[in-house]
Structures are given as C-alpha cells and as structure tokens.
Amino acid sequence: MRKLLALAACLAVCASAFAGTIKKPEVTVELPDGWVEVPASVLQQFFDEMQRQAPNAQIPRYSYAFQSKQGPPWLDYPYVLVKVTATTRPTESELQSLPTVDLNDKVRDKRDDWSNVMKDSSLGKMRYDKAANVVWITSKSTVVNIGEVSGISGVIPTENGFVELHAYAKTADFPQHFPTFEKIITDAKIAPLLQYQPRWTDKLPAPIRRFDWKEMGFLVAIGALIGVFIAIYRRKRT
Secondary structure, three states: OHHHHHHHHHHHHHHHHOOEEEEOOOEEEEEOOOOEEOOHHHHHHHHHHHHHHOOOOOOOOOOEEEEOOOOOOOOOOOEEEEEEEEOOOOOHHHHHOOOOOOHHHHHHHOHHHHOOOOOOEEEOOOEEEOOOOEEEEEEEEEEOOOEEEEEEEEEEEEOOEEEEEEEEEEOOOHHHHHHHHHHHHHHOEEOOOOEOOOOHHHHOOOOOOOOOHHHHHHHHHHHHHHHHOHHHHHHHHO
C-alpha cells in the first residue's frame, strides 16, 4: 500500500509539474508549472529590429514564445520559441531517409547577410526520430555578455509544412533543462487538421525528390541560431 501511495504521489507531482496547457491554432504546448507566454508584441519588436539590422537576410518570424518565469525581462533563459513554417509536405520515406545536410555550410553561404547579428555559432546534423515524429537539431553559440548558449530544436512535420520548437539555456545550465525541453517538444500536439498522416503512396519510389531538404535545413538553421540572439536584443531594450 505504501508503495502504491508513493507511486501515486510521484505521478501527481509529475503531472502538476507540466500542468500548463497553451492552445494555439497550429499546436498545443504543455508547459512546466510557472512557465509563461511571452507577449506577441515582444516577438514583433524583435522581428522589426532584425529586419532593420539585416535588411538582406531572410528573417525568421517566430509565432510564439514561452519562458520559465514571469517577465519582464522577457526572453530570459531558459526559453522556448515556436515557429510555424509552411512548405510542401515531406513524404514518410523522405523523413526516414533524411539526408545528411551540413547546416553549417548552408549558413556560411549566407554569412554576409547575417554578419551584423550572428557570429561564432554551430549546428549539429538533422536526425529524424520516427517514434516521436520529430527532426532533432542541436545548436551552440557564444552570446556577448552571456557566454555560451546551447539549444535543442524539434521540427515536427505537418500536412503542410512544419512546426519548429527551439529551446535554449546557458550551456552550464543546459543539462538540467534538457529533460524539460525534450518533454515540451515531444508532448507538443499538432492541431488535428495539420497532423502529419503517413500515406501508402509515400513508400513509392519517386523519380525526383519532391522535398528540398537543403533549403528547409537552411530555414531551420536560421530559426535555431537567430533565436539565441533574441537575448541580446532584449538586453539592449531594457
């Protein structure tokens, strides 16, 4: 009986730790207790400022953001950004045979466009987790006046593109936050109309690859890397 009570108490604590449910049109996110949503106006101000600083770059527009405590300051580590990307639908076979794309090469190709805002950053290779239906990517950057920041990104395929979740913490603190980040990403639920549905035609050989992973990889890379530098912008504003 005591073991059952202890187990029940543990389950209750675990459930309450992820008690916050945020529903958006594209995705529902389960957040730990105490986490809050960042105001949309903060993300819009960041987008406008990035366009001003890098007028030739393809600026990522983040749809939503969440952080571990009430602001201000907003976008204080640790935090999670959500980016909804509309593209062509990748087939199941394309996801399973995800090519090895050097995302760092893709970013370097556009280095001049980002020279004002992005330096000393690196990305891991994309890896598809079929069980979780997530493409995982790691990142690491050195942020001025903060130090090294690590990130984990989960890219979830949908019927008309992807929902990206980019999570960040200072590298020294990253191991303790990683389980939380992983749970937020894997527990994210795509809206029913957008949920990825494997099709029998996905397994048929295609004469031409229909999905451009190099271009998608670049968009994801920029979304992952630029998300780190929101902190710099936020500090300049406060």
